[in-house]
Amino acid sequence: MKAEMINPFLESARSVIEQVVQVCPSTGSLDVKDVVPARDQIWIQIDMSGHFSGMVVFGLQESVALRIVSAMMGGFVLTEMDEMGQSAISELGNMISGNASTILSNQGIMVDITPPRVIKTDQDDLPARKALCIPLLMEGIGELDIQVMVS
Numbered sequence: 001m002k003a004e005m006i007n008p009f010l011e012s013a014r015s016v017i018e019q020v021v022q023v024c025p026s027t028g029s030l031d032v033k034d035v036v037p038a039r040d041q042i043w044i045q046i047d048m049s050g051h052f053s054g055m056v057v058f059g060l061q062e063s064v065a066l067r068i069v070s071a072m073m074g075g076f077v078l079t080e081m082d083e084m085g086q087s088a089i090s091e092l093g094n095m096i097s098g099n100a101s102t103i104l105s106n107q108g109i110m111v112d113i114t115p116p117r118v119i120k121t122d123q124d125d126l127p128a129r130k131a132l133c134i135p136l137l138m139e140g141i142g143e144l145d146i147q148v149m150v151s
Helices: 005-020 062-072 085-106
Strands: 031-034 041-050 054-061 111-113 119-121 130-138 142-150
Touching: 005 062, 005 085, 005 130, 005 142, 041 062, 041 085, 054 062, 054 085, 062 085, 062 142, 085 111, 085 119
Parallel strands: none
Antiparallel strands: 031 130, 041 054, 041 111, 041 119, 054 142, 130 142
16 A cells, blocks of 8 residues: 555545635644444545545544534534534545546546445444555644545
């Protein structure tokens, strides 16, 4: 797995979060981890095909997702991840991945992405795989983990 594959997703995530959440995220340390679902987490999964196949998964605590969605909605506070909240957090993943696929295309790497799928960890749908991970830290909101699994 090449470390440079995560850079377009990192660049895109930082830009999108600055625009829609109105915070400037800082970047944690790049690492290779086992993707292990944890309680009270939400995953936004987007499958990829083209020059490479795999997926990108954005992982975050449900409380962080609620703060992000509330910021996306102009401060309207959500207290539970209902259909509107899932739609909004799904759209965040879609915006990040769409921008990242444009960046990859500009580098000559063609990638098609699927619509995002929101997974709550109690569903246990996320396959156990190694992923290239980098966290984005958003002051006052929490952490969003970007996990890229490609072959």
